[in-house]
Amino acid sequence: MNLSIFFEPLPEEQFGQADTPKTVGGYVAPFLHSFPDWRSSEVVLLGLPEYRGTTGATDVTYQGPNRIRQELYRLMKGTGSWLVMDLGNLLPGIQLEDTYLRLKEVVEILVDAGKFPILLGGSHDLTYGQFLGYEHLSKTVNLTVIDSQLDMAEIEDTSPDQHHLHRILLHDPNYLFGFSHIAHQAYLTDSSTLAAFEKLHFELFRVGQVRQQMQEIEPILRQADLISFDVSAIRHQDAPGQQHANPFGLTGEEACQLCWYAGQSDQLSSLGFYGYRPELDHRSLTATTLATMVWYSIEGFYQRQGTLDFNSNQFLKFSVGFHDNPNKMLFYKNRHTEKWWMQIDDLSGSRPPLIVPCSYQDYLTAADGEVPNRWVLMQARM
Template sequence: MNLSIFFEPLPEALFGGDDNPKSVGGYIAPFLHSFPDWRSAEVVLIGLPEYRGTAGASEISFQGPNLIRKELYQLMKGTGPWLVMDLGNLLPGIHLEDTYLRLKEVVEMLVDEGKFPILLGGSHDLTYGQFLGYEHLNKTVSLAIVDSQLDMQENKDAAPDQSHLHRLLLHEPNYLFSFSQLGYQAYLTPTTTLAALEKLHFELFRIGQVRQQLKEMEPVIRQADLLSFDVSAIKHQDAPGQQHANPFGLTGEEACQICWYAGQSDQLSSFGLYGYRPEFDHRALTATTLATMVWYTIEGFYQRLRNLDFQSNNFLRFSVGFHDNPNKMIFYKNRQTDKWWMQVDDLSGQRPPMVVPCSYQDYLTAVDGEVPNRWILTQARI
């Protein structure tokens, strides 16, 4: 498939060249005249100027992805090789559903080729198109979302960006293994929705939990195959360019830390950044925040281990026994990064053991004689 037919080039006046060869713009190959050879890249940027899934879309500026790029290109390049290409903006389909399917095809091809797409949206319902890009893999995948609320409205009149999660969870065939939401605000979320998701053994973390235990979010992110980040999860002071102003949420620094975790995750294969509304963005503060988040994601990408052989000398193996159970719980710790994994055996014996990301605190919980909650949730999903 020729990917170039799906994209429009970037305006040369904004991205035609960069005076500083040490900046990000001096390293990224953008789509200006000829479509870049994306197969020689490792990270691929894609703009999604699609807002038909949100209320009041007719009043929206569609320059969001370009404004994020403008700020990103001015930042200084990090320590990695930064083999990054910018494919330009995805051409919207005739209908919104066509855009979902178009995004599906693009994500599918890039993931198959081992590339890491970073999607600059666009309304949050485009997460659905990102998710569809994994349908062909014939395996289950894990999804993590960072958002101030759960987009699960069942009202038929609700905008897609307020109901897309409900559609995603009910998608057939069902290939979703686990779902985690970080940063939801309880006063914006119906308790019935929380109860329904908890019955499905999904992990939900309030904004207070995320901020107080940010390091504990790292294994949650590390387990995800795809990550969707809505700008509404960031407080208005750090990111005013959002539809609903909210004085509470993540700080810009905390959002960048989550993106750093995402970039480092060997399992994560696509990252979507959604919900940016330029018409509310005074002095491009949100564009700067989001550009910095993208910077940390790319820089984290070049810190990946790329070798998760738990039997190698790179990992320490710990066995934790329980006084009332002859079985032992197995943990692995990477010597270089100090990151932890936990082995979860299928109690029915029908499937091979799974090794899932965990934290040092999970190991300490097991040492104290208690079964970690992450082990229980994983066992329930097997």
């Protein structure tokens, strides 16, 4: 399919020439006059100037992706080959649902081709279109959302960006295997919603837990197939350009750390940034924060290890036994990155074992004779 029919070019006066050859703008091939040959890229940027899923949007809002680009293109290029192309902005559909379907097609094509799309939104409900891009795969997927609250409001009388998780969880066919929510704030989240997610064996981490146990969050991001990052998860001081800004949340540095982890994940195949409102972003502070997050995502991408072979010399294998159980729990540690994986055996024997990301603390818990909570949750989903 010709992807160019879905996109509009970027303004040449803004993106036609890089500030200096060593900046990101000097290494990114943008859509200006002719559509770039995205098949020769590794990382693909695309803007989503679609805000009909939220409230109070203005004409200025639709320049959100371009404002982020302006700050990103000024940053200095990192290490690696940086084969990055910018496809421009996705043309919104006649109806909001049409935009979801356009985004689905684009994500599906890019993921199938082995590219890593980074989406610059746009309201948070566009996560639904990103998720639809995985419907064609013959496997289940893991979704991780980073947001200050769970967007599970009642569908009636609320905007789509407040209830899009409803649509994802109830989507038919159901191909969602795991769901994780990071950095929610308890005083913004209904306790009954949290209880419902816990019954479904989903993983939830409050912003305080993220701050205190950043190393425990890394395996969650390493297991995700797609990640949706709402800028409302970041505190107002570092990202004022958002509709629901408040003084509490992740710092800009913590947000970049999460993006660094995400980019390094060999399993992650798409990453979306949503909720940016440029009309509220004085001095482009939020655009700068988001641009830096994108930079860390790309830099992390070029630190990926490639195909994992747990039987190779690259990994150390650890076997942990339990006093009252003849079965053993297997762990794997990468010699170079020191990251850990855990083998989950299906107790029913109906499916092959899974090897999932875990933390060093999970291994220590098992070595102390206790079953790690991550093992329990995975076993419940199998």
